[in-house]
Amino acid sequence: MTVSEAISESMQLESFQLSAIDIAGADLAQLHALSISVRWPHRSEDWQFMRDSGRGIAAVDDIGRIVGSAMWFPEEDRFATIGMVITSPRLQMHGAAQWLMQHALADLQGYRLGLNATRPAERLYRSLGFRDEATVYQHQGEVQDPPPPPELTAGEILRPVTPEDHAALTALDRQAFRAGRTVLMQRLFPLSTGVVLERNGTIVAFSLCRRFGRGHVVGPLVAADDRDAMIVMHPHLDAYQGRFLRIDTRQPKGTPFSDLVVTSGIALFDTVTTMTLGCSWTTGQQAGAPLTYGLVAQTLG
Template identity: 40%
Template sequence: MTGQNAAATTGLRRLREDDLEAAAALSRAVGWPHRLEDWHFGWRLGEGLVAQAAGRVVGTIMAWRFGAEHATLGHVIVAPEAQGQGHGRRLMMAMLDQLGATTSVKLHATAAGQPLYASLGFVPHGGGVWQHQGTASGVGLVPLAEGGRLRPAGRGDAALLRRLDMAATGLDRAALLWSLLEVAEGVVLMRGEEPAGFSLLRRFGRGYVAGPVVAPDEAAARSLMAYWIGRYSGQFLRIDLVGDGKLSSWLQESGLVPVEGVIPMWRGSAPPTAGLHCFGLSSQALG
């Protein structure tokens, strides 16, 4: 079938819950580790579209709104046998139209996807993100700054985590954080009596993912990551590290090797942050 004829037989529609098994199969076909449970988690928080050809799902896209003015995009997948037929561009254009012209949109682009996103008005913003993963090996205690300690995080910390996360990302991700707290373990970084950062860990893909990791500086981020590396030593762990440098080298020494890099891109203005930094993503789709 030619690309023109394929386009003529393709329709776009809303991503439904009964599409998620097909979506998970697509992600496996392109080498992504997402489980069906991971698709359900994202679907409950967001909105999506599918491309259909001959009654079969051949492409997906999802978006998550954070407040009235910002969103993230992810799960942009086209079946290997259907690539090169324009499905990805049609899905992107339809979702951007659905989000509206006033919404600033962020995504994380692979090198292969960057030309498409650039043609739709996305521009690189900030440093790269490196996916580190592997069998974690205990790194020993990483000392905290004087007066620092880690305490468990629970559902009662939802408002606190929202405030810290907004300072690091500029986004109101209350719904995401509440959903993460229902399935994740967490720790809050305290400096004296003041909360200064946090990190969450949950089941994802082949094992566990630690993120978001929100901290005031690289040393604090290392302490938060070391907590999970020590606790889950011998198990498969993933951290999507924002930036590289010393933390990347240290993660490699801990058994988490870099396997893929992506570039943050924004269409519209990125929101301002307020003194904290996101050193590790909850996922490349959700940020």
């Protein structure tokens, strides 16, 4: 089924009918109101970034109100993420989310799939064949007095990202993410500040930070171990002291990276579950390979 075929479908739900429209043409203010209705922090600008980065549908009721959404983000190497699956509170438990997901799955045939599921959505995704793979820890809060960073050793340099770094950072992100996402990275660079850690002239870790939701979010943050991740995280902690900062990470409580985040005032706020269909996304990587320490967004991985 193609997207054009999918968006012509409709669904009868109780006393009214839902129609699916291309999310690219959906009213941005209504999409923003939809996410507010389920207490998601996305600004209108965050919605626009998602629309620029992927495809999707909005569910519209018979008087033109947007009451649901689903988006998908095909990347390179036949991998895609699914996210922004939202139904208004009055439609939850009525099958609308499954209908939205059917559109996404129809358009993504042949892709390996990953998503990050909120607790209410886990049952739906498992019923569609997704399996649990990891936990994402959503940390957020006002940065307060971060401890000192690890000291640099001989041959190491920590410096700002420059345009000349973009190709190397995109390649490093591909190793960590396990699929290429060149176009997404090119969209992120102009919106972000960032740092790289060089070791003997080679970039081994980096982080980007941009405006998102209630403040700023760090991601992607890519490193091979906690020490390097802490080094490229620390400049953002310094830059946003007293301000709201968020990072979504798969590093659990008790690891050095997680301890740095929590000690700096960015408390654990919530968790979501990484789930996959047709692949292994976060497991089975070789020792010493770069890892995604900070997600771009839960929707994008």
